[in-house]
Amino acid sequence: MNEIFSAQRSVLIAGVTIDGSTVDIAIDETGLIASIGEDARKTIDADIVIDGSDRLAMPGMVNTHTHAAMTLLRGYGDDMLLQDWLSQKIWPLEAHLTGDDVYRGTKLACLEMIRSGTVAFNDMYFFMDRAAAAVDEMGMRATFAYGFIDLGMEEKREAEIKATEALTTHIKSLNNPRIQAAVGPHSIYTVSQEGLSWCGEYAKEQDIGIHVHLSETEKEVIDCVAQFGKRPAVLLDECGCLTPRTVAAHCCWLDEAECRLLGERGVSASHNPASNMKLAVNRAMPYHWLKQYGANIALGTDGCASNNNLDMLEEMKFAALLQKFAWNSPTLLPAGEAVSMATAAGARALGTGPGTLTVGAPADIVLLDARAACNTPLFHADSNAVYACNGGAVMTVLCGGRILMHEREVPGEEEIVSEAAAAARSLVDRAEQAS
Numbered sequence: 001m002n003e004i005f006s007a008q009r010s011v012l013i014a015g016v017t018i019d020g021s022t023v024d025i026a027i028d029e030t031g032l033i034a035s036i037g038e039d040a041r042k043t044i045d046a047d048i049v050i051d052g053s054d055r056l057a058m059p060g061m062v063n064t065h066t067h068a069a070m071t072l073l074r075g076y077g078d079d080m081l082l083q084d085w086l087s088q089k090i091w092p093l094e095a096h097l098t099g100d101d102v103y104r105g106t107k108l109a110c111l112e113m114i115r116s117g118t119v120a121f122n123d124m125y126f127f128m129d130r131a132a133a134a135v136d137e138m139g140m141r142a143t144f145a146y147g148f149i150d151l152g153m154e155e156k157r158e159a160e161i162k163a164t165e166a167l168t169t170h171i172k173s174l175n176n177p178r179i180q181a182a183v184g185p186h187s188i189y190t191v192s193q194e195g196l197s198w199c200g201e202y203a204k205e206q207d208i209g210i211h212v213h214l215s216e217t218e219k220e221v222i223d224c225v226a227q228f229g230k231r232p233a234v235l236l237d238e239c240g241c242l243t244p245r246t247v248a249a250h251c252c253w254l255d256e257a258e259c260r261l262l263g264e265r266g267v268s269a270s271h272n273p274a275s276n277m278k279l280a281v282n283r284a285m286p287y288h289w290l291k292q293y294g295a296n297i298a299l300g301t302d303g304c305a306s307n308n309n310l311d312m313l314e315e316m317k318f319a320a321l322l323q324k325f326a327w328n329s330p331t332l333l334p335a336g337e338a339v340s341m342a343t344a345a346g347a348r349a350l351g352t353g354p355g356t357l358t359v360g361a362p363a364d365i366v367l368l369d370a371r372a373a374c375n376t377p378l379f380h381a382d383s384n385a386v387y388a389c390n391g392g393a394v395m396t397v398l399c400g401g402r403i404l405m406h407e408r409e410v411p412g413e414e415e416i417v418s419e420a421a422a423a424a425r426s427l428v429d430r431a432e433q434a435s
């Protein structure tokens with residue numbers, strides 16, 4: 001059994017169901033889908049054969065907004081207002097984080113994501129070299145941005161610039177096609193205009209993406225208009241931070257003109273419905289406007305302290321339900337669109353491929369249990385995936401043709417869990433001793 005996890009080999013998924021038809025998926029040793037069809041098994045002499053009977057194949061999911069190592073803060077502070085939650089609970093604890101904590105927390109996050117069908121994620125946090133090491137070991141894809149926060153102080157800005165440059169240099173030196181760097185200005189309320197402009201220019205110069213929080217709360221918009229006389233998306237745009245490689249998380253309080261601006265700039269909006277409802281930001285991302293103006297609308301969970309898990313199957317349901325409820329329209333964001341947000345749109349946001357099960361695409365593939373209660377009866381696979389199932393229905397996960405989980409087994413799981421639990425305990429102890 002363990003052999004199947006070890007190395008990159010050619011793989012045949014035999015007799016699996018896609019869109020109601022039974023097909024084979026052949027994956028070559030470079031990790032690409034070589035053929036899909038009734039006779040795909042004849043096209044390769046596969047090293048590994050996965051039995052696809054009783055399995056539904058879907059593209060691997062992409063979580064476009066995470067703070068992965070915040071798994072260690074799961075349940076540490078709940079049921080609070082965003083500003084209080086960040087300033088009273090989260091930031092004081094994060095002040096004690098170490099690189100080892102981030103490594104262990106990110107391993108736990110990867111484990112959780114793999115177990116619920118996610119193959120790639122867009123991360124903003126600290127000690128990102130250690131997060132990258134965790135992702136490399138787990139075999140996933142990720143984009144890493146150092147969370148740039150200067151609070152308007154020039155001295156701090158210099159330090160954040162150095163940290164951003166160091167991370168970019170480090171990630172580029174890894175030369176790992178699964179791991180990318182991005183620039184991570186935290187938000188317009190934690191980064192000065194000088195800082196934002198530096199981020200925009202640096203991303204352009206380095207030819208990398210931008211990962212930012214945008215219009216999460218009404219307070220962010222009101223304060224921005226009072227201070228700068230313009231709305232947050234306009235400010236970001238003037239600082240060069242709205243690009244086709246920008247992922248803007250939340251986007252709850254955008255007005256129609258800002259949605260048009262995001263569409264014009266080709267920005268990806270990451271919808272984070274569970275976090276938004278938990279922190280009661282009190283407005284749902286205007287999906288209809290973003291769609292109308294052609295923004296790429298993807299999906300994310302946010303960190304585990306505001307969700308409190310990383311299950312993208314659950315997140316699809318939250319997205320579909322929140323949009324319908326908030327905009328009073330049961331036809332808004334149907335199941336098929338929710339699946340596209342979690343797969344193709346996410347892959348487009350991070351540039352990891354088409355995010356579809358097509359010949360030539362990276363073999364980022366999830367196999368769901370067709371026999372699970374949540375998949376019974378099976379009238380519409382997308383409907384069950386979005387409205388009935390959660391990550392527990394995920395049986396097998398491949399990323400770039402490599403098998404990361406098979407029949408719900410992930411190598412090293414027990415150790416990852418126990419080390420993360422110990423790291424979380426020790427982090428809280430250190431913070432409490434210091435206070």
Ligand SMILES: C[C@H]1O[C@@H](n2cnc3c(N)ncnc32)[C@H](O)[C@@H]1O
Pocket residue numbers: 067086090091094124125147186213216275302303306
């Ligand atoms: C990268 C930084 O972003 C913080 N962070 C985590 N969740 C949110 C959120 N919903 N809104 C704003 N910031 C957040 C992390 O706690 C870290 O300090």
Ligand SMILES: [Zn+2]
Pocket residue numbers: 065066067213249302303
């Ligand atoms: Zn966030």
